[in-house]
Amino acid sequence: MVDPITVNTNAGETLLRFRDDVVHDEPAVTLDAFLGQTNATAVRLEAGDDARELLPHLGQIALVEISFPTFRDGRGYSAARILREAGFEGELRAAGDVLVDQIPHMRRCGFDSFAPEKPVDAATLTKLLALYPQPYQKAADARVPVWKLRHG
Amino acid sequence: MYRYDEYDQSIVDARVEEFRDQVERRLSGALTEDQFKPLRLMNGLYLQLHAYMLRVAVPYGTLDSRQMRMLGHIARKYDRGYGHFTTRQNIQYNWIKLADAPDILAELATVQMHAIQTSGNCIRNISSDQFAGAAADEVADPRPWAELLRQWSTFHPEFTYLPRKFKIAVIAADEDRAAMRLHDIGIQLLERDGVLGAKIFVGGGMGRTPMIAHEVKDFITADHLMSYLEACLRVYNRYGRRDNIYKARIKILLHEIGVDAYRDQVEAEFAAIRDLGIDPPLAELARITAMFAGPDFASDAPDSVDRSDPDFAVWLDQNVAAHKQPGHAIVTISLKPIGGIPGDASADQIDLMADLAERYGHDELRVTHAQNIVLPHVRKADLYAIWTALRDARLAEANLDLISDIIACPGLDYCSLANARSIPLAQKIGERFAGRQRELGELKLKISGCINACGHHHAGHIGILGVDKKGTENYQLLLGGSGAEDVSLGKITGPGFDEDGVVDAIERVTDRYVALREADERFLDTYRRVGMQPFKEAIYG
């Protein structure tokens, strides 16, 4: 999906979603709580949490929310890729200090939902997402890297 | 040399557009300075004491004459008529207006250049050996690998908000001309059983806690280089410290958890990702390598040089190195005239160097980490004509690797973090030793205006560090560092000095060296043999 759908949640959050399934409305629990009571289906990872601890349980998880305490903290990008590389297909949400200029990279790392603290400008986002015709690297999205275009 | 295809060009063009939009949003107030800062930094735009500074990338230090002329054009049109070549083989302009920056990037893009990731907490410009493709001692040209890394690291989606900046160097010879082991990742190409691969060193760096990179991987072949490096970076991105900017470099992570633990984590990560199709096919490296095939050298170029002009002969012995091709030579153009600003070149000098490259040098130039310029492929028969043209442009200082070939950071004249000035001190040292520098032989002197070590003072045979002593500028002296294959970190001699005092102290050190040296020992060799004590005595009496 190229352009996001804006959704207002019951909790009063504005979400930008790049998926058209129904928003998962079970509140996300912390990693510790999740590992202690394994019937939860939504988890919130803090920036320092180890995403790999979720890997044995991916089948039961519908939503992983990854927190960005400041836009400078890039740990969540790795967490997202780790989950996608392990085959996670549920909703992957970036929450917190998420800036519009960061969303294209986050998309490439596998995020498909965004809960930015401060609203992002939709027109700017649309423009940014369409800006780069192709990426240099293979990442967690479906975009085809330049080397693949060159060599098939 | 590498040439962009339509894909490379479209990416660089898109970057210009993106940055233009970001600058517009900043000027309109839609972005705060705090939000704009990481965006502009990712594009090499710093705010200095007096103006914006723009750092333009020169990937692995290689340029053609058209690109070099563009650098001169930018100096003339948007700056004050000069540029500053840096220790990471880039060029900086010190007097840039924010509103001009997008136009500068657009002009650069017309000659396949950019300022992408020349600052910020991301993977920076990949540096390499300035003699690549010309050196007699290399197993291969390292630049195709560096170009592969450039593409991989450009807008890497996972590694754009690292704990701290990340610097990578690639070399392919035993002689290390790129300070490889003082990089976050150092890569040395070598051949094993007929296969070219890379040895990977991690955790080097300067700054306030200098460290030499550790060997982390003995040998990795090209088909898994990217996935291995992603593993190295991912471990750092996840576990590097973010609580303290001074402890955020990867060297601190390795220091705290130990090399073996780091290596184990990287291997675990590598095992998880190596088969995910992250690595480009070998055909991509082959495509790039073909572009670095190098010029067709004349096989009958004469090998002898007329040395009858004594000034020319001095320069020839000092600044000209052996080329792998008979009848050819490598010229290093010194940007360190006595009394000048190390690394600065005027627009006219930049144009002249471009002309010489075009006329005599198969259209190639290199920037060195010691802030000089190299013509890597010239015929010996043309050396005299080249020298004459350089001399007329004040570019023929015969001081490569001598005490006046100083690396110096911008220091207090430009930099808001500085404790002390670097440039005037470099000028004084050059003037003091100009007459006897040849007698002193190879002596690498490096000056930083503060503990951040932009001027590589830890790696100087003689290093100088500017410190603040109760509000006055003060200089500490270090001895015994090296950024080459015999890498080591300098040690502080003792109490610091004022500006004239440090020049006097260096004189006492060099006098003692001359008295102690055996045979053709360099200063560094003598220091390593006799230790600090005799020099301490000479300095402090």
Ligand code: HEM
């Ligand atoms: C004038 C503006 C500049 C500022 C504010 C600045 C700032 C810094 C800072 C804060 C560091 C320490 C980073 C760390 O240890 O994590 C650093 C390191 C460095 N800078 Fe600069 N710098 C400036 C100019 C330059 C210039 C002109 C050069 C090249 C000639 C340069 C080359 C370097 C190098 C080589 C390092 C050492 C990297 C390492 O620790 O491995 N810098 N700079």
Ligand code: SF4
């Ligand atoms: S070493 Fe210090 S004074 Fe020199 S440029 Fe770097 S930050 Fe500025």
